[in-house]
Amino acid sequence: MSIALFIQHRFSERWKDHLSQLLPTTKIEIYPEIEKPDEVSYAISWKHDLGVFNQFKNLKVIASLGAGVHHILKDESIPESIQITRIVDEQLQKDMASFVLTQCLNVNRNIFQYLRQQEQKEWKLNTYKTPEETKVGILGMGVLGKSAGELLHQNGFQVMGWSRSKKQIDYIETYEASALNQFLSKTDILVCLLPITKATIGLVNCKMFNQLPKNSSFINVARGELVEDADLLKALNNNRLKWAVLDVFKEEPLSKNHLYWSHPKVIITPHSASLTNPKTASKQLAANYLRLTEEKELHNLVDRERGY
């Protein structure tokens, strides 16, 4: 039995080192350098190439490197018999909330504007609103939306939350599905933290943007598939939106040709809002591998029907 890593753009060598320390006698390889494919029983994946697992006849488990498993579930070539696990780590929520706070503060305090001005050597003061005067509207009131909302509230922002079914959350003004337009009309900064489902793909489109006040901003830290890119570009170009702060994209890495890269009102980060911590996550991955060798039930198993 051996472990193989299928990790794109996420420091494969570092993960291998961490796992090797915890499992010193186990063979751990990085795809595509796999000596004996038939020995691989445990795959660790972050955005693997679809279909790649067909080469591994004795694969028992695919472990996601993060909390999300969309990148695994969308690979229809994976047999039902293979177990899928994910990382459950409270730090992921904390990092996400902290990233959302960072970008809301940047929008509020004109930091992106000043960086653009610096390119032109332009010294020009812009007024700002305090967090107390700023309404952040969060799309999606799941675990991530709620914890981001709470951190924003602690830092003085007015926080509103929209979700399919209305939720009762302290300090957050919640709106249910049918009250979407009312929610959007009050939003200065729209933060997307929706889950990805059939109902949410492409949901953030011109219909939404047109309900926002002029010069509002949009932050996407969920998934690129939630947004209609052409509509977003239109909303930026007609000044509906002041900034689009994007951490996620339909295609990652974002293609060099994409209009986002050089759009003056788009701020790009490379899916970095919340990164699995190799130290703590390696412990979960190694423990589950040992449970597999001992034929015990795995931790943090994913229910494919439910999607997490």
Next chain:
Amino acid sequence: MSIALFIQHRFSERWKDHLSQLLPTTKIEIYPEIEKPDEVSYAISWKHDLGVFNQFKNLKVIASLGAGVHHILKDESIPESIQITRIVDEQLQKDMASFVLTQCLNVNRNIFQYLRQQEQKEWKLNTYKTPEETKVGILGMGVLGKSAGELLHQNGFQVMGWSRSKKQIDYIETYEASALNQFLSKTDILVCLLPITKATIGLVNCKMFNQLPKNSSFINVARGELVEDADLLKALNNNRLKWAVLDVFKEEPLSKNHLYWSHPKVIITPHSASLTNPKTASKQLAANYLRLTEEKELHNLVDRERGY
């Protein structure tokens, strides 16, 4: 009696509008458009041209537009008989703390790095430390240093404070003057919030930078005169410093020729960390003007010896 505004780069017209609403029968003019200089009794200043007040024989009060009065006290042509006032507004501290938090989060979460990468259309993930793993060292534990430290602590950062005399502050690890090197050697992000005095001018120089760990960052939100610019550039170029995040400069606006503008490791904001709120400050300015006309003692008078 009339009011004259001497406000550089700070929205003169907006201030005039606010004051006019509060003092509808008072003549309020913007320098240099002053009809009758001898009628001006109350001047409102932000970085006036030195010596400009000599033209106003009946001037009684110079009111600073901000909490700072250094720009007034350094004008030796101002007679002793003229009273000086300043704005006292708790929001100024809150805005400063919020700005420092914003920039510490930006350093921590590699936001400046990602903006540089975007210029090159480069998709590259950088690891980050959590706030809990990051030590922010604040130079100066006055009102501003203390409130910034508290907000950073609330957001999870480890906070250290350095001041002339050791202070006892909850949640902040304080160091006295003689422990400077020990303080610096532990600092990941150095924040300058020192007051400007004879002892502090030029204090932030190569001796300080050389004690910092490699790849630390420096944030200056106090005064440009505190920093030796040549030493700062050297520390950036030899990788002692990763980022210099500068809101204040010896000369403001910063000259178009200055090396800072185009240095890839310098982030420039135009003295915007904490802006006096025209709404609340206009009330203080108008109230003091009325007290002057009624020959009552003014609020928020500055003691020239003490300097605030």
